[in-house]
Amino acid sequence: EVVLTQSPGTLSLSPGERATLSCRASQSVSSSYLAWYQQKPGQAPRLLIYGASSRATDIPDRFSGSGSGTDFTLTITRLEPEDFAVYYCQQYGSSPWTFGQGTKVEI
């Protein structure tokens, strides 16, 4: 099983600042099958990034993903008020699909 470890656990920032979230895998993620999701309280997760760096439909370009192998990063260039949420990485290249424990981006 691929274990994903996200850091930091919580990121305290202000609107307009840059956020850098890390996701490290216990083994290489097949073909960069790595996704990022955003979840707000009481809502289902929303897909932001897939294939490590491709933005999903209607996702603003302030969100970007990078990385390969075992190290991946989600960057939010200028935080908007609606970006404060919990972010999860997920690998979907090998079963069982696994998620990181999440990074909370708070004001």
Added chain:
Amino acid sequence: EVQLVESGGGLVQPGGSLRLSCAASGFTFSSYWMYWVRQAPGKGLVWVSRVNSDGSFTSYADSVKGRFTISRDNAKNTLYLQMNSLRAEDTAVYYCVRGVTMATITPFYYWGQGSLVTVSS
């Protein structure tokens, strides 16, 4: 518009059973793999199970293997999760999920609103 609507959640005693349903609309249900993902209160996301488009292949997380059964009725556009021998640690919101594409390997794109299952005496 793609819609996934779960139902069937509720309070059940340890050792009991519950069946979740997910009514799908807005897409050709019979062409897509479908998934169940759960989230315990205040915790992270955990993949539970998947089924292929015609229901002939299924797989499960180790934590539910032998207790949960995923199935689908393509004529009714409905996904199911039969949960037996429920434990307190199965308490969670259960999401019905569809991938971006019909491929076996796909990230999760469409999510239902979730159905809360509480296992407690």
